[in-house]
Amino acid sequence: MIGIVGGGLAGLSAAYRLRRAGYDARVFEAAPEVGGLAATYPTAGDPVERFYHHLSKSETAVVDLAEEVGVGDRIEWRVGKNAYYAGGTIHPLDAPWELLAYPDLTLYDTFRLGLLALGVDVRGGRPRRHAYDDLAAFDDVPVREFLLEHATEGVYEHFFEPLLEAKFGSRREDVSAAWLLGRIRFRGERDPLRGEILGYVEGGFGVLLDALVEAVGRENVVTGARVTGLDYGDRVESLTVETDAGTETHDAEAVIVATMPDVLTALADYRCGIDFQGSVCALLTMEEALTDTYWLNVADDAPFGALVEHTNFVPPERYGGEHLLYVASYVQDRTEEIWTLDDDALRERWLAGIEDLFHRFDRGTVTDFRVARHPRTAPIYERGYLDAVVPCDLADEVAEGLYYAGMASRAQYPERSLDGAVRAGYECANRIAGGRDATVETVRRAD
Numbered sequence: 523m524i525g526i527v528g529g530g531l532a533g534l535s536a537a538y539r540l541r542r543a544g545y546d547a548r549v550f551e552a553a554p555e556v557g558g559l560a561a562t563y564p565t566a567g568d569p570v571e572r573f574y575h576h577l578s579k580s581e582t583a584v585v586d587l588a589e590e591v592g593v594g595d596r597i598e599w600r601v602g603k604n605a606y607y608a609g610g611t612i613h614p615l616d617a618p619w620e621l622l623a624y625p626d627l628t629l630y631d632t633f634r635l636g637l638l639a640l641g642v643d644v645r646g647g648r649p650r651r652h653a654y655d656d657l658a659a660f661d662d663v664p665v666r667e668f669l670l671e672h673a674t675e676g677v678y679e680h681f682f683e684p685l686l687e688a689k690f691g692s693r694r695e696d697v698s699a700a701w702l703l704g705r706i707r708f709r710g711e712r713d714p715l716r717g718e719i720l721g722y723v724e725g726g727f728g729v730l731l732d733a734l735v736e737a738v739g740r741e742n743v744v745t746g747a748r749v750t751g752l753d754y755g756d757r758v759e760s761l762t763v764e765t766d767a768g769t770e771t772h773d774a775e776a777v778i779v780a781t782m783p784d785v786l787t788a789l790a791d792y793r794c795g796i797d798f799q800g801s802v803c804a805l806l807t808m809e810e811a812l813t814d815t816y817w818l819n820v821a822d823d824a825p826f827g828a829l830v831e832h833t834n835f836v837p838p839e840r841y842g843g844e845h846l847l848y849v850a851s852y853v854q855d856r857t858e859e860i861w862t863l864d865d866d867a868l869r870e871r872w873l874a875g876i877e878d879l880f881h882r883f884d885r886g887t888v889t890d891f892r893v894a895r896h897p898r899t900a901p902i903y904e905r906g907y908l909d910a911v912v913p914c915d916l917a918d919e920v921a922e923g924l925y926y927a928g929m930a931s932r933a934q935y936p937e938r939s940l941d942g943a944v945r946a947g948y949e950c951a952n953r954i955a956g957g958r959d960a961t962v963e964t965v966r967r968a969d
């Protein structure tokens with residue numbers, strides 16, 4: 523048996539690949555349901571993710587997987603409008619003229635920002651296209667230094683710094699330029715007249731998770747099963763699983779840890795140097811829309827970093843006519859006040875924050891306020907990050923037969939995503955099925 527620790531998308535993708543290749547793979551998921559960070563809440567219509575989710579046009583592994591498990595026709599590409607709340611106003615940011623109208627940037631700032639977004643380096647007076655394609659080359663470059671050199675001070679101060687502050691708080695100057703460039707590329711597909719083209723699964727990402735569980739075989743996915751021990755010498759031998767029924771030990775010829783690296787530390791004493799940030803994310807159910815924007819970054823002083831109005835991306839009719847708004851904040855450590863608030867205090871703080879930004883907002887229209895918190899939801903993509911990535915095959919570091927597919931994988935660089943989770947899962951499955959030198963591509967060709 524090949525034991526997989528974690529029934530998020532990475533673990534399920536690994537199990538799917540392995541079972542297709544004829545292996546006896548079994549997933550052990552600690553929570554009562556699969557999905558991990560992509561798990562869903564019920565609504566008056568379709569289920570919706572606890573943390574906002576969409577796909578970018580550049581992501582193909584997750585789309586191909588959806589095709590393979592029979593739900594490819596449920597993937598839909600929709601327009602998501604982006605805007606920036608700054609200086610007490612919403613500034614749409616989709617069309618080129620909207621960028622030109624963005625306050626506090628000079629015409630030259632906007633020009634340099636536009637070129638950066640197009641991947642053109644104009645330093646030295648000779649434009650170079652595709653200048654930023656090799657993201658790893660920017661892994662050691664501090665993001666601030668990069669922006670001052672490759673754009674302008676105005677671009678850094680008025681455009682990116684508030685975004686970095688909202689996302690990384692006190693850690694913003696530690697982040698590498700590679701993360702920012704990856705982010706620009708990730709969110710790069712636009713309809714110049716309407717907004718960003720983003721993917722979603724009709725019915726929510728739970729549709730993909732369900733199809734994947736079916737493809738793996740429900741009997742091979744055990745929920746409410748926390749892996750608490752790993753037995754190994756030179757080779758992996760067995761894992762210990764705790765369920766409501768008690769403790770079981772399963773012999774395993776290989777184990778894939780498809781979750782955060784702290785689990786790898788607990789099971790195999792492998793220490794990963796990557797710091798993670800946590801998220802506090804509320805989903806508000808409302809009787810009416812707040813804005814007409816999908817993704818609103820908030821640069822002004824507010825107790826949250828972004829408002830993501832899901833029903834401006836996927837229509838409210840899918841949710842029984844209700845409007846859904848995510849209010850989100852990242853936390854760098856658990857002493858931050860937002861992390862310590864209980865649901866009632868958080869509700870009060872965030873509704874008051876929305877009222878400050880939108881004077882016509884009526885909190886009486888909020889019919890539900892559900893909170894998801896997770897202490898590790900994204901790596902801090904610091905300079906030198908690639909050196910700290912956890913290898914897929916941990917034979918040299920721990921024991922033969924131990925693999926890692928969690929968020930600290932190379933596939934989840936320079937931004938974590940569902941697509942990265944699929945690729946991380948495949949990478950481990952392919953190593954097991956194809957030997958130590960196999961890559962996703964070699965095994966795909968062999969299929």
Ligand SMILES: Cc1cc2nc3c(=O)[nH]c(=O)nc-3n(C[C@H](O)[C@H](O)[C@H](O)COP(=O)(O)OP(=O)(O)OC[C@H]3O[C@@H](n4cnc5c(N)ncnc54)[C@H](O)[C@@H]3O)c2cc1C
Pocket residue numbers: 527528529530531532533550551552553556557558559560573574575576577747748749750780781782785801803899900927928929938939940941942943
């Ligand atoms: C706020 C937020 C917004 C996001 N937005 C997007 C987006 O728009 N687009 C996108 O592509 N991605 C997005 N992501 C990222 C995406 O959710 C993740 O990259 C992906 O879900 C990671 O999957 P995973 O399987 O690696 O990890 P996880 O989803 O974390 O799954 C790990 C699983 O392991 C289980 N587990 C942990 N310990 C044990 C144990 N000891 N034994 C058994 N099971 C265990 C956990 O319960 C969990 O289910 C977002 C994430 C967050 C938090």
